Amino acid sequence: MVCAYPITPQTPIVEYIAEFIARGEMKSKYLTIEGEHSAMMATVAAASTGVRTFTATSSQGLSYMQEGLFYAAGSRLPIVMAVVNRSMGPPWTILTGHDDSIAQRDTGWMQVYCGSGQEILDTIIQAYRIAEDERVLIPIMVCFEGFVTSHCYEEVVIPDEEEVEEYLPPYRPAYKLDVEDPLILTTFAPPAHWMGYKKKHDEAMEAAKKVIMEAEEEFAERFGRRHGGLLQAYHCEDAEAVILTMGNLASTTRLVVEKLRREGFHLGLVKLRSFRPFPASELRELLGKVKAVGVLERNYSVGGFGGAVYHELRSALYGLNGPRILGFIAGMGGKDVTPSEIEAVAKKTLRAASGERIEGEVEWLLGGMA
Amino acid sequence: MGKMGDRLKAEYKSYRELPITPLIKAGISKFAETPWHLHGRPEVDQAKCIGCRLCWLYCPEGVIKVEDGRVEVDYARCKGCGICANECPVGAITMVLEAENPAR
Amino acid sequence: MKMTEIRIHCRGGRGGVTAARILGLAAVREGKHALAFPSFTVERRGAPIMAFVRISEEEILDRSFIYNPDYVLIFDPGLLNHPSVRVGVREETFFLVNASSREQAASLGVKKLAFVNASAIAHQVLGVPIVNTAMCGAFAAASKLLSFEALEKAIREFLPSKIAGKNVEAAFRAYQEVKFIGENG
Numbered sequence A: 001m002v003c004a005y006p007i008t009p010q011t012p013i014v015e016y017i018a019e020f021i022a023r024g025e026m027k028s029k030y031l032t033i034e035g036e037h038s039a040m041m042a043t044v045a046a047a048s049t050g051v052r053t054f055t056a057t058s059s060q061g062l063s064y065m066q067e068g069l070f071y072a073a074g075s076r077l078p079i080v081m082a083v084v085n086r087s088m089g090p091p092w093t094i095l096t097g098h099d100d101s102i103a104q105r106d107t108g109w110m111q112v113y114c115g116s117g118q119e120i121l122d123t124i125i126q127a128y129r130i131a132e133d134e135r136v137l138i139p140i141m142v143c144f145e146g147f148v149t150s151h152c153y154e155e156v157v158i159p160d161e162e163e164v165e166e167y168l169p170p171y172r173p174a175y176k177l178d179v180e181d182p183l184i185l186t187t188f189a190p191p192a193h194w195m196g197y198k199k200k201h202d203e204a205m206e207a208a209k210k211v212i213m214e215a216e217e218e219f220a221e222r223f224g225r226r227h228g229g230l231l232q233a234y235h236c237e238d239a240e241a242v243i244l245t246m247g248n249l250a251s252t253t254r255l256v257v258e259k260l261r262r263e264g265f266h267l268g269l270v271k272l273r274s275f276r277p278f279p280a281s282e283l284r285e286l287l288g289k290v291k292a293v294g295v296l297e298r299n300y301s302v303g304g305f306g307g308a309v310y311h312e313l314r315s316a317l318y319g320l321n322g323p324r325i326l327g328f329i330a331g332m333g334g335k336d337v338t339p340s341e342i343e344a345v346a347k348k349t350l351r352a353a354s355g356e357r358i359e360g361e362v363e364w365l366l367g368g369m370a
Numbered sequence B: 001m002g003k004m005g006d007r008l009k010a011e012y013k014s015y016r017e018l019p020i021t022p023l024i025k026a027g028i029s030k031f032a033e034t035p036w037h038l039h040g041r042p043e044v045d046q047a048k049c050i051g052c053r054l055c056w057l058y059c060p061e062g063v064i065k066v067e068d069g070r071v072e073v074d075y076a077r078c079k080g081c082g083i084c085a086n087e088c089p090v091g092a093i094t095m096v097l098e099a100e101n102p103a104r
Numbered sequence C: 001m002k003m004t005e006i007r008i009h010c011r012g013g014r015g016g017v018t019a020a021r022i023l024g025l026a027a028v029r030e031g032k033h034a035l036a037f038p039s040f041t042v043e044r045r046g047a048p049i050m051a052f053v054r055i056s057e058e059e060i061l062d063r064s065f066i067y068n069p070d071y072v073l074i075f076d077p078g079l080l081n082h083p084s085v086r087v088g089v090r091e092e093t094f095f096l097v098n099a100s101s102r103e104q105a106a107s108l109g110v111k112k113l114a115f116v117n118a119s120a121i122a123h124q125v126l127g128v129p130i131v132n133t134a135m136c137g138a139f140a141a142a143s144k145l146l147s148f149e150a151l152e153k154a155i156r157e158f159l160p161s162k163i164a165g166k167n168v169e170a171a172f173r174a175y176q177e178v179k180f181i182g183e184n185g
Helices: A011-022 A036-048 A059-064 A066-074 A117-132 A161-167 A191-223 A249-262 A280-287 A308-317 A339-353 B054-058 B083-087 C016-029 C102-106 C118-126 C132-143 C148-158 C161-177
Strands: A054-057 A080-085 A110-114 A140-145 A183-185 A231-234 A241-245 A267-272 A274-276 A292-297 A324-329 A362-364 B023-025 B041-044 B064-067 B070-073 B093-096 C004-011 C033-038 C048-056 C071-074 C094-098 C112-116 C179-182
Touching: A011 A054, A036 A054, A036 A059, A036 A066, A054 A059, A059 A066, A066 A191, A080 A117, A110 A117, A110 A191, A117 A140, A117 A161, A117 A191, A161 A191, A191 A274, A231 A249, A231 A280, A241 A249, A241 A339, A249 A267, A249 A339, A267 A280, A267 A339, A280 A308, A292 A308, A292 A339, A308 A324, A324 A339, B041 B070, B054 B064, B054 B083, B083 B093, C004 C016, C004 C132, C016 C033, C016 C048, C016 C132, C016 C148, C071 C132, C094 C132, C102 C112, C102 C179, C112 C132, C118 C132, C118 C161, C132 C148, C132 C161, C148 C161
Parallel strands: A054 A080, A080 A140, A110 A140, A241 A267, A241 A292, A292 A324, A324 A362, C004 C071, C071 C094, C094 C112
Antiparallel strands: A110 A274, A183 B023, A231 A267, B041 B093, B064 B070, C004 C048, C033 C048, C112 C179
């Protein structure tokens, strides 16, 4: 069942799916609804009956469904939702920023960030495998930038339907609403139990890391494409400085890394795909011996002192005597992030790696507005 | 992991035994007796009763039966809310306070 | 082959974004890689808008906007003097403009220039002032980056079949009628 309420820049997704269903090309029910809160609750209800579900939203729509996000995650329903990232207004905008989905970090959903059409398609297919795995049973957001990624026309290989069905067998729910065997779902948990449910949820998140990697491996075997699972590392083996980023910034950053590599700099790149579960141990392993990491991200916690990824990476590497970590806030409210800006980020991180004293931990890439 | 669809157990030794989310087989109120009546027990004057079944319709707990013109209340599951007495168009139901469960 | 970056200047609702997608798709149908994307302002009909296309033999990593275009395509003669068309252009940037005359096009005063009367073609062939497919045809001929066959394929894939044929015709006329000015001419 698909139930979604249109919001720019997610609208084409809803329109195309509605068309696919109307033409009979996609075997699904489509439910028209009056708003995002209802869209999420209807999706929760449909998923509770044991069917596969999909929805999509963006920014204010995502925040409007927040109560439902907790409901879906607490009910442990493997809903797949596309989040077309758009900065939260005001100041009003319809353009990209990861601040909308980062604000929903603690709802208990998995979050994967993608940066190209192919990666989105492949990740949506994988997302069902991951979310529906009995070791996981957690809803998942597949996040990607509004317009710059969502409205970018590019080549996408569409896999064969039969092959996808082999990769993604029919969903067998762990429990469901059934008139033959009625259940009361997600009822009151007494104080002695409530935290136990949360602990189980957290353990399932941890288990999801393994499932994400398995889904990636089998996908690569069958379809010949790889996106990295939890994260993708380039040239990190001998890197002194590493740029860590999410979404389509990783693509442009790769260009910069390859250029600076040719110029002799020991620079690497980590494309963080899975923000929830956060691959803390994997990042410790990968970055523990690097001298400096520059975190480039499209979100910021106002009144905090950095973006969410910056905070979490520092947390993950705490106590290792590990790298100097610099934060770079960029690309919110639709601000473009250019290769030359990323090159400056890389050079600053390289300077930090060489031991140079750098004033200030977090820099805002404001372009001409600095 | 607790078995899906089972009633929740009264006690668990570890959180690991919990189901993934709280699930109860529907119909739990059949097992849960509520022999306390908040506003008293609804007593029915069968002579006044006109058999309209409004009490049956309004009872939120589904514990009122009307058979052969007689109104029967399942006092083991009635919570004593008083809605039936309030809705009865002929005043045939009176809420009677109980000595062992004094209201308020 | 190095990457080719194309910037289209058009007015909202006049097919500039669709042109970017058609050019991108044509490149893909020739086995190249392409990205096509609009400039993402809040769209208003008639307002100047930009759309971008990147074409390359290799996978395209740069996902930022286009600042130093190799080609600037101006769909509306009214935009010839708009400051945005000159932003980031270099001496070797090639301009392809929709203009009613050689003089009008030459008023742009750039070194590498071609023009086509796409408005006239659109009016005669399509009966509507949508010049995007004609401009795509002129671009294929002027740049030699795309074969007409690939462009035709892209137009037929992209547009509803009811209007695709006429648009291919408009593209083909522009493909034949495009004229170079100055250095190239």
